[in-house]
Amino acid sequence: MKDKANKWYKLDNSGKIFPNVYSKRESHTFRIQASLTEVVNPEILQVAINQILERFPMFKVRLKRGLFWLYFDNNDRPFVISEMSYKLCSKMDFHHNNNYLFKVLYRNNVIAIEMFHALADGKGAVDFLESLIFQYLKLKGYSVTPDNMIKTIAELPTNEEYEDANKIYFDKQNRKRIKEDKAYRIQGTFLPNDNTGLISGILNTQDFLNLCRTKGVSVTQYIVALAMYSIYVTQIRYRTHLKSHNNPVKVSIPVNLRNYFPSKTLRNFSNVIKTNLVMAADNIEFDYVLNTVKENFKEKLVKEELIRKISENVAYEKILLLRLTPMILKKYILKAGYQFLGSKLNTMSISNIGRITLPESLKPYVKDFSVAMGAGSNSKVNCAIISYDDRIAITFTSSIIETHIQKEFFRHFTDLGIDVTIESNYMERLL
């Protein structure tokens, strides 16, 4: 076994692109936060994170440049938590963060983790946050038990937690690249200084589930369809004579592949499926959008298609010429590839982290969870969903001033008589 100081990891397939394309405008970070029932003690939180990092060596890393690829190298520097600032999911300054690729933030009763996407996906970050909360509460002297649901410092990390699961499920025979059309891009005025606005709506989980059941769709399908419909109503309807408005509305939905292929990895193991609907008409109804989304999900959430998508992505990485290109040039190739292939094919991203289930002993101390994705110049409005206990938090992050899409989205629920509580960082105050 390698000694700790010598530990290093190759970047996983999905993670390889992010360090080459991140910028002030496209930070590729996300935040997961939990509100406790009491004010957070920063000294104890610092001790907790120091202890937890030993359990998660995968996160105790820094990004280093090899001759051909970037890699994660063990980070000897201390990790320091910080107080939450108004900047949300902004470009991570690794240098000022002791080269760590994530931040632990606190404010009042909130503990938040902001993570650079190259390190892990939502599932990895949730596991990490749960462990941190558990350790924090334990250090505070509360009687909490992991109940085999939380990774604690009492257990050793396993190799499966670091594996690049994408490579395991790569199928050479099923890796056909399907050409995609450009997507409709949300229009708006950028917020100053690359800031991110946040509007989060909190709904009762049962009310929402009942609504989904009446339509015979899943929570994700309903939210995706409603977001598409909100884009249509606020940006496309009655403007169909414009050429750009004839492009299909495509919503990217990251799918947690662990639900389809067994894996315990904490690293990126998700793949996006996309809805695809040309909305250049003046009389589209919500139910029509919902049915289309349902059909899109049905087509794309099949094992063969998911493997094809995994294999398509891994195949790029396996191109010998690309592998042998020095990193100094590869950076520009990947950047150009992302600009031409990746960034223009997406209208919006919606990520559903799912339901957070904590051990019974932790529940009295944790009030709620919420999640936010960075928005940028390409994907101007994004949405992330998380549910805990009887609350479901639907969080929109946006790099533009206009909030029409969010307004249309949440008014849909209030019109149906479902209570919505809003939380926001009031970014428009800057204007």
Next chain:
Amino acid sequence: MKTCDKCKITINTTFEYCPLCHQSLKGDVEKDFIEIYPKTQKAIREILPITKKIIFFTTFFVILVLIMTNLFVHDDSMWSLLPIVSIVWFWLLIRFGVLSRNTVAFKMAGITVILILLIIFINLNKFSEDLWSINYAMPALLTACNLAIFTVMWIRRLNYREYLFHLLMVFILSIIPLILYFFNIIESALPSILTFGISSITLLFVLIFYPKSIKEEIKKTFHI
């Protein structure tokens, strides 16, 4: 809790307006309520970009004045190149020696390389018939850099892995004066041989005492 009549939402905030429709909110919020997200702030104008602009302007202004003066005096020699290259060198020194976020070893190796290039340029500009820059200055600078990296490695032992490749880079560079000597481009053998010898010994020391680290470092750096 406050409410928005138009959107029919509830919101816990000290702010007056609905974040969705920007209409006035009704109701009150608890006295000791703290906003979930910190209040946004106007970005503070950084001083550095303006300073940078002034220095850049001065630099380009000086370069242009030098070129124009050179052309105006109808001198056959391009003497203005010397101060211009020196200014460029100064900028490279600031960029790679001071502002760079790389390791000390990288900075030292970088500064050495650009300093050698500057000295060779000055030498070739006919200030002297003798190739003193390659004969003496280059081997001396390479040895100094090599010993400096080795000293830093020795002091900061925990991080010695980081410096291995810079040491290797200096070793490769130290072969250059030796090659030049064998091709009779430079006359003085002693400085070149000494530089190569010192570089070889330091590298050998690391290879023998830290063989495992070298192997791991090679794996990391060259993985495809």
